[in-house]
Structure formats: structure tokens, C-alpha cells
Amino acid sequence: MTTVAEQDVAVRFSAVSKWFGRDEKRHQVLNNASFAVPAGKTTVIAGGSGQGKSVTLKLILGLLKPDAGQVLVFGQDVARLGFNALRELRMQFGVLFQGSALFDSLNVFENIALPLRERTKLQEDEIRAKVEATLDQLELKGHEEKYPAQLSGGMKKRVGLARALQLEPRLVLFDEPTTGLDPVMTREIYELFDATQKRLGYTALIVSHDVPQVFALADQIVLINRGELDSFTDAGEIVHSGKAAIREFARTVMGPGFTGKGA
Amino acid sequence: MIPTVLRPAALLSGFGRLGALTLDALTDLGRMGFFLFWSLVGLFRLPFRFREVLKQLCFIGSGSLGVIFFTSLSTGMVLGLQGYNALNRFGADGMLGTVVALSLIMELGPTLTAIMVAGRAGSAMCAELGIMRISEQIDALDCMAIDPFRYLISPKFLAMILSMPLLTAVFDVVGIFGGYIVGVDMMGANGGAFMAGMAQNVTNADIRMGFIKSLCFGLLVAWICTGRGFFVHLIRGMGFGAESVSRATTQAVVYSSITVLVFDYLLTAVLL
Ligand SMILES: Nc1ncnc2c1ncn2[C@@H]1O[C@H](COP(=O)(O)OP(=O)(O)O)[C@@H](O)[C@H]1O
Ligand SMILES: [Mg+2]
Numbered sequence: 001m002t003t004v005a006e007q008d009v010a011v012r013f014s015a016v017s018k019w020f021g022r023d024e025k026r027h028q029v030l031n032n033a034s035f036a037v038p039a040g041k042t043t044v045i046a047g048g049s050g051q052g053k054s055v056t057l058k059l060i061l062g063l064l065k066p067d068a069g070q071v072l073v074f075g076q077d078v079a080r081l082g083f084n085a086l087r088e089l090r091m092q093f094g095v096l097f098q099g100s101a102l103f104d105s106l107n108v109f110e111n112i113a114l115p116l117r118e119r120t121k122l123q124e125d126e127i128r129a130k131v132e133a134t135l136d137q138l139e140l141k142g143h144e145e146k147y148p149a150q151l152s153g154g155m156k157k158r159v160g161l162a163r164a165l166q167l168e169p170r171l172v173l174f175d176e177p178t179t180g181l182d183p184v185m186t187r188e189i190y191e192l193f194d195a196t197q198k199r200l201g202y203t204a205l206i207v208s209h210d211v212p213q214v215f216a217l218a219d220q221i222v223l224i225n226r227g228e229l230d231s232f233t234d235a236g237e238i239v240h241s242g243k244a245a246i247r248e249f250a251r252t253v254m255g256p257g258f259t260g261k262g263a
Numbered sequence: 264m265i266p267t268v269l270r271p272a273a274l275l276s277g278f279g280r281l282g283a284l285t286l287d288a289l290t291d292l293g294r295m296g297f298f299l300f301w302s303l304v305g306l307f308r309l310p311f312r313f314r315e316v317l318k319q320l321c322f323i324g325s326g327s328l329g330v331i332f333f334t335s336l337s338t339g340m341v342l343g344l345q346g347y348n349a350l351n352r353f354g355a356d357g358m359l360g361t362v363v364a365l366s367l368i369m370e371l372g373p374t375l376t377a378i379m380v381a382g383r384a385g386s387a388m389c390a391e392l393g394i395m396r397i398s399e400q401i402d403a404l405d406c407m408a409i410d411p412f413r414y415l416i417s418p419k420f421l422a423m424i425l426s427m428p429l430l431t432a433v434f435d436v437v438g439i440f441g442g443y444i445v446g447v448d449m450m451g452a453n454g455g456a457f458m459a460g461m462a463q464n465v466t467n468a469d470i471r472m473g474f475i476k477s478l479c480f481g482l483l484v485a486w487i488c489t490g491r492g493f494f495v496h497l498i499r500g501m502g503f504g505a506e507s508v509s510r511a512t513t514q515a516v517v518y519s520s521i522t523v524l525v526f527d528y529l530l531t532a533v534l535l
Contacts, residue, residue, distance in 0.1 A: 061406050090408040101403035104394070118310075118409045163407075 009072075010171055010203040011037040011060055013229070016069035018055060029055050031227035032069070037220070042197060042204040043231075044214045047224030048249075053207040054098050056224065057173050060205070061095065062086050073171070091119070094169030094202070098176050100156040102148040102163075109135075109144040112162045119167060134162040137192065139185075153180035161189070165196060174206045186210060190217055225249050287499050294497065298416075298490045305417035308410060312418050319422030323384040327430055330379050335434040338371055339363065339441025346442070347450040356446075360457035361464040363442035364435075368465060368473045372435040373427075374527050377480035380423075380430060381519040385488030388419055389515035392492030393508035401493070416493065420485045427481030428474055435473070472534045479530060484519045491515040 018030040029052040037043045045053050058064040059071050062078040071078045073089060081089060102111050109131060116127045135141050138158040148156060157180055164172060177193075178186040190213060197204055208214045215221065221232045223246065230246060232238050238250045342363045350356045392415065395401050404411045439461070447454040491498070491511045498514075501507040 061402075063402050063405070087408045087410070090406055093406055093408075095403065095406040097399050097403060099399055101399040103400055103403075104398075114409075115407050118414070119407070 008039050009036045010039040010074060011205065012070075012072040013056075013059075014070050014072070016059065016066045016071060018052070018059065018064065019067050028227055030059075030066075030229070033224075033227070033229040034069075035222050035229045035231045037203060037205055039203050040201050041219035042193070042206065042217055043220040043222060044218040045205065045207045045222045045224060046209070046211060046214070051224040052227065053224055054175055056229075057095075057175055057205070057207065060173060061090070061093065091167075092170040094164035094167065094172040096157070096160045096164045096172075096174040096177055098179075098207075100148075100153075100160040102151075102156055102159055104148055107145050107147050108140060108151070108159050111148070111159055112166060115163060115166045130166065131162075134165065138162050139188075154182070154185065157181060158185075158189075168200055169202055171203045172205070174204070174208075176207050176209065178208065178210055186213065190214070193217060223249065291494075291498065294494055295486070295490050298493060299486050301412045302416045302420050302486070302489070305410060305412035306421060308413040308417075312414065315418040316421050319418050320426060322387075323380065323419075323422050324426035324429060327380055327383050327426070328433065330383050331376060331430050331434050332437055334375055334379050335367075335372070335437040336441040338375060338434075339367065339438030339443075340445045342366060342371075342438070343442035343445030343447075344450070347446045347452055351450075356452045357456040358460055359442070359446045359452045360439075360459070360461035363446065363457075364439050364461045364465050365469060367435045367438040367442075369469055369476075369531075370527070372431045372438065373473050373476035373480055374523055376431045376434045376477065377427065377484055377523045378520045380427065380481075381484045381488060381516050381523070384423070385484050385519055386512050386516050388485075389488045389492035389512045390508055392416075392489055393495040393511050396493060396495050397504055397508060411493075416489050419489055420482070423485035424478060424481040427484070428477040431473060431477035472531075475534060476527065476530050479526060480523050483522050483526060487519040487522060488515040491518070 013033055013035050016030050016033045017028065020027050020029060033056075045056060047053055055064060059066055060073055060078065062081065065079045074092070076085070076089060078086070078089070103114065106114065112131045112134060113127050116122055116130060122130070135144065138161065140155065140158055140162065143151070143155065148159070151159065157177060161174070161177060164174070178189050181189065190210075193204065193206070194217060196202075206214065206217075215235045219233070221235070221238065223230050223232070223238065225245060230241070230243070232241070238246060241247055241250070343359070346359050346362045347356055350358055350362065392401075395415070401411050401415070404414060443454070443457060446452045447457055491514050492508075495501065495507050495511040498507070498511065501510045
């Protein structure tokens, strides 16, 4: 467990529990989970499918409320914020949903331009220049006029990323940003993250399955398993964890030959 | 032997279910109230989405003209036929114009327009919002700190409230025309009497009543149809995914039609 001064923490979960369903169909996703995301650093959340990674992000976004415990974002309890305070907070977010959540009725260009048009006073030609630069970077040139229904999954992800990065966020939350991308594009996306993170200095929270690659990028790794969250500073720490379940999990996710070195 | 439904345990669980249903209905109603409030607030939030309102006006208003034209023409023609038949028995076919015009302007115009618009445009609005909800597009708007009410809902409200009286006016005029064709040209009522009776007996108060009704119905249809789509994920017992959207859409049309008819009575009682 890393201990950090409170002002250096962007997101803190303290003893968070989350259930779904009523009565006998009740199903616990997070059990007394605690972790902190250090500000200005990259934290990667890994874990098997259906373990609650997306739920963790939605708790931070205020789309879901914890059943117990607190989720603090920049020191504010997300579940207790009013309508306007929550909007103020969300102004600082850049979000990529697992399913991309592009707007069906807008084409690629309009989707990426939307945050600029709605939230800034930029002129149309400035917006065009900004969006075109991003399109270039993410190899989306020539697809501006297409609608989300005409894109592949990987292209949707890139459009979603472009949209999330338009307003220079303070905290980015990316849910599986590289799922559906080929290995070359995946590597380029991670290089892009690294470069933009250095340039903008945002806090990044990335859900990812690309387990060996993301360790190069991550300052902290959070594993979710059976409702429990554990943070590690590098892969070696995972392999030598005191919990047998974690070691077991690391072996199954990362392969038996994984030692945590050279990742 | 006591029948199963009357045994204490069964009775209690029956009451429990009734209680749960009541609570769900009240929660739903509260949610819809909250929804109406923020949708109306969204009308006054800046920046105003002028182009979106125009787009919705085009979809709801001019897009519904065809449906409204045929509905009103046939309604007017039936009124002409039935009215002539009934009035002729008392030798009062001079009153035909008044009867046709008043029934259209005060009752049939506003209600049938609202029901047709709910079926044509309201259902589409509900399905669109429902799909946006289940594919997390509305959550995405929220997370981008773009108010979904101002951005998505309020333009639909405004367009619906503006379109409804205009469509109702078209309905009335075309309906009266249909009544004239059948009553006068086909059945042989006196054309001059038709027009003169109408001009003499239809007052401004009657027209105002139809106008107020159509404004209220516009608000009701917009509210119910967008609200059902917006909350598709929260309505209990609707299933998930595509199924929930299809059910919410059905519900939107049924609820708005019923609400329009109930409010028609209430408004008539208040305004008459
Ligand atoms: N809205 C919801 N209603 C009920 N159960 C949910 C909901 N969202 C997520 N879950 C459940 O929570 C668990 C974690 O989901 P999720 O966070 O999406 O997994 P992942 O780690 O693959 O992103 C799953 O078992 C899922 O079924
Ligand atoms: Mg997920």
C-alpha cells in the first residue's frame, strides 16, 4: 500500500462496497475496497472480466453510488455533490466508456468537436484546426464524415479517445482504450498516452487487459479480484505478493513465466 | 379448505406486492416530476440550441403534416356525414357547419392531433432517447458536463409545444373542409348556411379553448414520451436492452394517449 499526502491524491476509495440487485438476487461487486490514485500519475486497473473495473470507474464519475464507504475525487465526496457541483467536477474529466458511447446522430468530426462547441467559446475555424490535429494523431483522417454505425470497434475507441482529450482534462478515465485495436495501434496509443500525459500532466486511470504493456506506462497497478482491490507499484510486487490469491491471479493473467522483470 | 389466495401468508405477500407496486409507481412519478422541472429549466439555459429546435420542428411539425392531413380529412368527412344524417331528422341541417366546426375546434382537433403526434413523433423520440440511454450516450453527455436536458430534451419540448397548436389548426381547417365536401357537395346541405352558421356560432372563446388544449397536450406528449425514453433503465420490470426500449416506446404512446384523453375532460371542465 502506498501512502501519499492528501493533496497529492486525485481519487480515494475508502472502504467502498457496492451491491447490485435486490433481495436474493443481491450480488456484491466491491467489498470494502480502498485505494488511492496519486495525482499526476498513471494508475492501471486490471482484473478479470466482470470483476468490477467499469463499476469502479462509474463510481468515480458519480454515475453509480457506493452502498457503503466514500469515493473522494479531488477531496470531494462524489455521492454527496449536488447537480451543479457534480457538473463542476466533471468539467475536469476526460472519459472513454468501454463501449465508446459516441453520439449516433453526429459524425466523427462532430463527435470530437462536441466538447469544444458546447463547453468553450472557440471559433469554428479554431475548433476545426484542433479536431484535425487530433484526427491526424489517431489516424482517423478521411473518416470525418462517417457516422459511428459505419465505424469498426477500434475506430470508435479512437474517436472516443479523441473526444475525451479535447478539453485538456485534469483526470482521465479510460475504460479498455485498446480493446479491438491491432498490436501496432495499441503500442501507438500507449505512446500517445505517455506523450500527452507528460505534456498535460493529468492524472490517468486506465482499465486495461494489455497486461505486460501497461506496466511500462503505469506508476501504480490496481488489481481487482472477487471484490477486493489491491494496489502495487510494479509488476514484481504482484508476483511476490503476500496473498496467495494475488500470486495465483498474476500467474493466470500474465502467464506462468511472468516474473515482473523487463515488463 | 381456505382457497390459496385467502391464506394469511398469501394475503400478506399480496399486500407486500401491492405496497411494492405503489412505491414503484410513486418513485416513477417523482422521477417524472423532477424530469419535467429540469426540462423546463433547460429551455432557459444557454447556449440555446436553435438549430436543434428547427430540426425537431421539421421532424415533429412538417413531418406529421401528412398523417394529420389524412386523419383530419376523414374525421371531417365522417362528421359531415353523421352530422347531416342526425340533423336532417330534425330538419336542422342548417346547423351542420356549426356542429362540424365546434366539434373539431374544441374536441377532435386537439385530441386527435395529440394522439397522432404521440404515435408518430413521440414514439420516435422515446426510442431515440432509450437507445441513447442504454448505449451510455446520455451518461457520456453527463460526464462531459453537458446538461442532457438543455442539449437533448428541452429542444424537443419546445418544438412539440410549438408544433402542436399549428398542427391542430391544420387539423381543424382540413377537417372543416372535409365536412363541407361531404355535407354540402355530396349530401346537399346548404353551403351558405354551413358557412354562415359557422361564422356566427363559433366564438373566440371556443378557439381559445382548442388552442389552450393543444398547448397542454403538446407539453404532456413531450413530457411522457421523452421521459419514458430517458428513464428506460430505471423503470422496473421492463427487461433490458432492446426489449426495454421497445416496451418503453409502447408505454410512451399508450400513456400519452390516455393522459391526453383524461386531461381533455379535465381541461374542458375547467375551461367551459
Ligand atoms: N447496472 C448494473 N446492474 C446490475 N449489475 C451490474 C450493473 N453493472 C455491472 N454489474 C455487475 O457488476 C459486475 C462488474 O461489472 P463490470 O464493472 O462491468 O465488469 P468489468 O470488470 O468487466 O468492467 C458484473 O458482475 C456485472 O454483472
Ligand atoms: Mg468493463
